[in-house]
Amino acid sequence: MAEELKHVGGEKLRYCSRCGAPLVVRLIETEDRPRLMCDRGHIHYVNPVVIVGVIPERRGRILLMRRAIEPRLGTWTFPGGFMEIDETVEEAAAREAHEEVGLHVRVLDLIGLYSRPGPTPGPGIVSIVFRGTVATGRAEAGREALEVRWFKPEDIPWDDLTYETTGWALSRWLEHKRRTARR
Numbered sequence: 001m002a003e004e005l006k007h008v009g010g011e012k013l014r015y016c017s018r019c020g021a022p023l024v025v026r027l028i029e030t031e032d033r034p035r036l037m038c039d040r041g042h043i044h045y046v047n048p049v050v051i052v053g054v055i056p057e058r059r060g061r062i063l064l065m066r067r068a069i070e071p072r073l074g075t076w077t078f079p080g081g082f083m084e085i086d087e088t089v090e091e092a093a094a095r096e097a098h099e100e101v102g103l104h105v106r107v108l109d110l111i112g113l114y115s116r117p118g119p120t121p122g123p124g125i126v127s128i129v130f131r132g133t134v135a136t137g138r139a140e141a142g143r144e145a146l147e148v149r150w151f152k153p154e155d156i157p158w159d160d161l162t163y164e165t166t167g168w169a170l171s172r173w174l175e176h177k178r179r180t181a182r183r
């Protein structure tokens with residue numbers, strides 16, 4: 001059973017959230033893959049989670065924070081986290097920046113959109129990263145950060161970033177910076 005559950009994702013789901021009956025994996029005619037279902041026919045779809053981040057910039061420097069929590073404790077990243085059910089992606093980016101580094105960030109254009117299929121090592125993710133500017137305010141480490149620091153582009157700690165996607169987004173930020181500087 002555990003093996004089958006992996007194919008549909010949601011390996012920790014055991015009971016129907018609508019009626020409380022046990023969930024089983026079934027292949028039904030209207031679906032193109034096995035789904036988690038209860039006896040009363042409630043289908044549980046397991047979908048990727050959306051993560052939103054923003055790279056805050058001020059006077060040519062970007063703000064990074066060092067993670068105070070697992071996974072990847074002690075590595076550097078920009079503010080970001082799970083999107084809540086009642087907000088837009090821009091609102092999520094601004095909220096994460098305020099929670100994690102104490103800044104009011106003006107969220108600008110999209111830097112990139114990255115995805116990692118699940119189900120292993122975790123759920124599938126969709127990661128959306130924006131550029132942002134900071135006019136005023138002092139950066140402070142929130143409860144998920146050990147420290148915060150403004151980096152010049154040449155000082156970005158490439159070998160000590162949280163995820164591969166963190167590096168991809170920062171590279172795109174740099175490319176954009178160089179392109180606009182040449183104009």
Ligand SMILES: [Zn+2]
Nearest residue numbers: 016019038042
């Ligand atoms: Zn049910």
